[in-house]
Amino acid sequence: MKHLLSSKMITGSSSGVLIIVLAIAVLLSLQLNSPAFAQPSIGEPSLTAELVLDGISSPTSIAFLDENNILLLEKEGSVRLISNGQFQPEPVLQLAGVESNNERGLLGIEVMGNNVFLYVSESGTQVEGIPTAGDVRNRVYSYTWDGTSLTNPQLLVDLPGGPGTNHQGGKLKIGPDNQLYIVVGEMQREGQLQNFQSGPPPDDTGVILRVNPADGSPSSGNPLSGEPSDPINKYYAYGIRNSFGIDFDPVTGKLWDAENGEDVFDEVNLVEPGFNSGWKTVMGPIAANTGVSESNLVNMPGSQYADPVFSWAESIGVTDIEFFNSTAFGPSYEDGIFVGDITTGTLFYFEPNGDRTGINLESDPLLSDLIADSDDETSAVTFGTGFTGITDIETSPDGNLYILAFDREAEGQGSLYRILPTSEGATSTGVPPPTTPDTVTPPVTDEGEAEAEEDAEDEANGNSDNNNDGED
Ligand SMILES: [Ca+2]
Numbered sequence: 143m144k145h146l147l148s149s150k151m152i153t154g155s156s157s158g159v160l161i162i163v164l165a166i167a168v169l170l171s172l173q174l175n176s177p178a179f180a181q182p183s184i185g186e187p188s189l190t191a192e193l194v195l196d197g198i199s200s201p202t203s204i205a206f207l208d209e210n211n212i213l214l215l216e217k218e219g220s221v222r223l224i225s226n227g228q229f230q231p232e233p234v235l236q237l238a239g240v241e242s243n244n245e246r247g248l249l250g251i252e253v254m255g256n257n258v259f260l261y262v263s264e265s266g267t268q269v270e271g272i273p274t275a276g277d278v279r280n281r282v283y284s285y286t287w288d289g290t291s292l293t294n295p296q297l298l299v300d301l302p303g304g305p306g307t308n309h310q311g312g313k314l315k316i317g318p319d320n321q322l323y324i325v326v327g328e329m330q331r332e333g334q335l336q337n338f339q340s341g342p343p344p345d346d347t348g349v350i351l352r353v354n355p356a357d358g359s360p361s362s363g364n365p366l367s368g369e370p371s372d373p374i375n376k377y378y379a380y381g382i383r384n385s386f387g388i389d390f391d392p393v394t395g396k397l398w399d400a401e402n403g404e405d406v407f408d409e410v411n412l413v414e415p416g417f418n419s420g421w422k423t424v425m426g427p428i429a430a431n432t433g434v435s436e437s438n439l440v441n442m443p444g445s446q447y448a449d450p451v452f453s454w455a456e457s458i459g460v461t462d463i464e465f466f467n468s469t470a471f472g473p474s475y476e477d478g479i480f481v482g483d484i485t486t487g488t489l490f491y492f493e494p495n496g497d498r499t500g501i502n503l504e505s506d507p508l509l510s511d512l513i514a515d516s517d518d519e520t521s522a523v524t525f526g527t528g529f530t531g532i533t534d535i536e537t538s539p540d541g542n543l544y545i546l547a548f549d550r551e552a553e554g555q556g557s558l559y560r561i562l563p564t565s566e567g568a569t570s571t572g573v574p575p576p577t578t579p580d581t582v583t584p585p586v587t588d589e590g591e592a593e594a595e596e597d598a599e600d601e602a603n604g605n606s607d608n609n610n611d612g613e614d
């Protein structure tokens with residue numbers, strides 16, 4: 143609750159006294175309610191967060207089919223359809239053999255016409271005809287949306303799923319070049335893709351892939367290699383610890399990502415072709431990693447290291463990033479950047495700089511270093527709070543912002559919100575009031591334990607060759 147409506151946020155608006163009174167009223171109402179019913183709040187008074195649906199089981203991602211129909215992923219393997227704000231009772235696809243331990247599961251979705259792409263962790267049995275020799279694999283499939291269900295699965299990409307049960311990545315995006323981008327976490331590996339110069343060769347972990355959405359083959363023009371037999375020919379970026387968010391700037395067409403750190407430094411990055419994010423030698427700005435220079439990294443031909451364009455000094459598990467390609471919030475928010483996190487359930491907002499190569503904070507006395515290293519600085523980039531934990535952010539075709547909330551304190555119980563102008567409240571939009579689903583599937587995730595497990599894993603790795611460990 144430490145980021146709740148800070149004084150800095152309040153004084154940023156014009157009618158201070160009224161807003162302070164309203165903020166106190168909001169704080170009092172939050173205190174009167176139990177945390178399970180805490181409502182998100184938005185710092186900008188002209189905007190409001192409205193509940194679309196609750197009672198969702200461990201939601202990881204959403205994608206819009208059109209302005210009235212949303213596909214939603216539940217981590218254990220269901221693809222659900224939300225039509226006109228109502229959950230359809232039966233999943234449009236129920237996957238078998240999904241491995242959903244810790245951060246594994248049905249993680250990512252993207253839509254291109256009638257093609258729907260899914261990223262899913264599958265258990266070590268033969269799935270879709272692929273013998274797996276007992277290994278958990280992360281796989282990307284293409285399905286066809288026929289209006290009522292997902293049919294005709296086609297395996298596009300077959301990826302490692304371990305040994306770590308965390309850091310699986312999983313977000314998918316189609317770029318303006320009509321290629322499919324896939325972010326894959328490092329899964330506790332320590333190879334050349336994690337910047338170990340003497341480590342094992344590239345193994346499809348800690349990367350962003352760029353592939354042909356028709357068949358999963360490497361896209362032409364990839365930055366590291368164009369050789370058909372070269373395993374790095376499908377990589378767009380590497381050195382990524384873990385990411386739950388990639389998106390394209392609608393103005394420049396460039397890719398950005400959000401990455402989460404171990405205990406220090408979450409990041410937002412501009413991902414130029416061949417980007418090396420620096421993990422596991424560097425997290426956050428390289429100057430903050432004692433005794434490390436770019437010569438300590440694995441510098442593949444065609445690659446370049448770059449510092450994040452923004453960092454949080456203390457890791458809060460940032461998740462998704464979304465460019466708001468909409469005028470629904472007025473001109474000042476058009477094509478701005480929203481980022482969420484899983485630990486505090488905070489929605490952050492950033493304005494790109496003039497040439498859209500970074501964040502417009504040059505004139506801020508505390509944030510011109512592009513690092514949020516205090517609660518006040520975190521609050522200065524906070525847009526909204528109270529979303530329990532955020533797993534996805536999407537802009538609807540009709541221009542509103544949707545936030546997918548995942549409550550780790552309540553076994554992954556999820557909610558879907560949308561943010562819209564306060565003047566267009568629920569009663570004038572035609573959106574039905576929130577309903578309680580007929581049947582609520584008991585959550586079966588163990589996210590709390592998973593987090594403890596991840597912490598234990600990260601601590602266990604403390605003696606590994608990780609230069610970040612000196613930072614705390
Ligand atoms: Ca980095």
Ligand SMILES: [Ca+2]
Binds near residue numbers: 508509511512514519
């Ligand atoms: Ca700072």
Ligand SMILES: [Ca+2]
Binds near residue numbers: 462463534535536
């Ligand atoms: Ca998203």
